[in-house]
Amino acid sequence: MIDFTRCLSRYTNKKTFTEPASLLLLRVSISIFISFIFLSYIVYLLVAIKNDEPVLRFTQEPLTKMEIPDIEICSDNSDVIITQCIFYMTGFQNNKYYDNCTTPEGINYIIPGDKSGTTGTFCNLFTTNKTVYFPQSSEYGVIAVEFLFKIVNLTASVKNSRTVPAISIQPYHPDFNSLWKQPPNTPKALTFEDQLRSQLNSFTGMQNYLTKVSLRQSKFRAINHKTFRSVFGLEPAYYDYLFFDIDAKYFPLEPNPTFSPTTNTGVFSIQPQFFEQEVKEQQRTKTLLSSLGLAGGAFGILFSLYTVLFGESRLKPWGIFHRTLIKRTQISNQLQSLPLVSPVQSSTLTLSSSERAMRLENRVQELEELLQDYFLDTSYLRKVGESAFGYKENKSVVMIDSVQKPSMKNEKYDETEKIEK
Incomplete structure (x- = not known):
């Protein structure tokens, strides 16, 4: 804005001015004040970049299929057994019934948990290892999976509860199971992982009740803060977490040929709700490039204010190349x-x-x-x-x-x- 060196030289050498000394001092004071405001704003932008909290952007993506989730099945103070798994096929034709969730080929879809204690929580994991999935309605395949379960000790399971005997059920996407599979080391996404550990999308299977669960697949995209791309303002690198949102409905059961209260405690089933996943993507609101634009806008406003008050400064159409690279002795000789x-x-x-x-x-x-x-x-x-x-x-x-x-x-x-x- 103002050439402080030139003004100081003219003032020291008592040269004539086109403006009074008081106006010159006012120019210098306001220029220093404006420079201080601009530098303070730069510091504010840098602090905002450091403390930036990403926001979420919501989009929808179509799915051609949906993976059958890994399902954690837990009971308090008593073991729980999956007595039968039923894979319902398109049109309910050629349904597959697997006692104890074991196929005729000997493939067991149940992974037992720790059963060494007599109290506490007893868990099992149902998993198909991504060998079975839900196809779209236009394709033939599995449309629902039903589980018949039995709580071994009903009395012990309600020892610390006032409700009917029940189990806790937690679905996980096969690509992200934070309890049974080691998740990637992503510190910034631990809050989301803790939500899964807290079973925010869990449901309950109760004695003499059928729990029907509809699944909606979702994706959470967490920014990898170890890379500089997101801070600079480029497309960041992401960690993708796939999970399921659920809608659970409960219906009382009556004894029938497919369900006996003496053999089973209850039933729950899972099925896809629709083949479109919601994507929750983290987005930085403060980056170096965006802050550079804000700083440029602030500089333009302050410089315009200074120009209105004191007019435009002198033109300086010479840069670093003119001052350093050009051989000025050769030019002066010509x-x-x-x-x-x-x-x-x-x-x-x-x-x-x-x-x-x-x-x-x-x-x-x-x-x-x-x-x-x-x-x-x-x-x-x-x-x-x-x-x-x-x-x-x-x-x-x-x-x-x-x-x-x-x-x-x-x-x-x-x-x-x-x-x-």
Whole structure:
């Protein structure tokens, strides 16, 4: 905004100003204040990036199939046995009945848990290891799975409860089972994992009741905060967690040929609700790129305010390359003078009127070249000149020779020579 070095130099050397000293001090004070506000805002943006809490974006994705979940089946103070698994097929034709969830080929879908104690929680895991799935309704396959279970010791199971004997049932997606399979090390997603461990999508199987559960598959996409991409503002890397949301309904059972209260305690079944999964994706709200845009907007507002109060600052069309890479000695050897830098006329040098006119004309030519190169696009003016006056631009600069226009380097020597004559 304001060139502090230039203002300080002019103030120290007592040079004339185009504005009073009080206004200059006001310019400096306001410029410092605006700079402080801008730097404070930069610090605020950096802190916001560090403390950013991702938000969730919800989308829907179609599914061609749904995996049959791993199901954890637990009972308090008593073991629980799955006496039969029934795989209902499309149209309820050729249904498959497996006693103790074991196929005729000897494949047992039940993994027993720790049964060493006499009290506590006894659990078993049902899993097909992703060998069976729910297809869409247009395909033939499994449409529902029903489980008949038996609580071994009904009296012990209700020792610490006032309800009828019941079991706790927790479905997991086969690709993410935080209790029976080791999950990936993702510290930022532990809150979501704890929700699964707390069985927020669990349901109950009760004595003499049928529990019908409809499954909706969902995906939780947690940002991998170990990578820099998400902080910078690029597409982040994700950890995907698949799980099921449930709708459970309970119906009382009556003795019938498929259910005997003396053989079984209760029944529960699972089936897909629809083949579309909800995706919950974490999104950062503060990134380096977005903060850079905010910082640019803030700078524009503050600079506009300063411009309204004190006008625009000087143009500086030269950058690092001009100051470091360009060989300025070679440029100065090709020029007789530099506009705005070289003096128009030395106070001790006496020139004739024609020499002064030639010197001034050359000075104007050099200034025009400078303006065309760095400040003003003259292409439109060139076209107007060609159309209205029929001439083309003469890019050559009129230069006076060393006799008419002494160079700055030899100016003192020539002046001494004239005095001697």
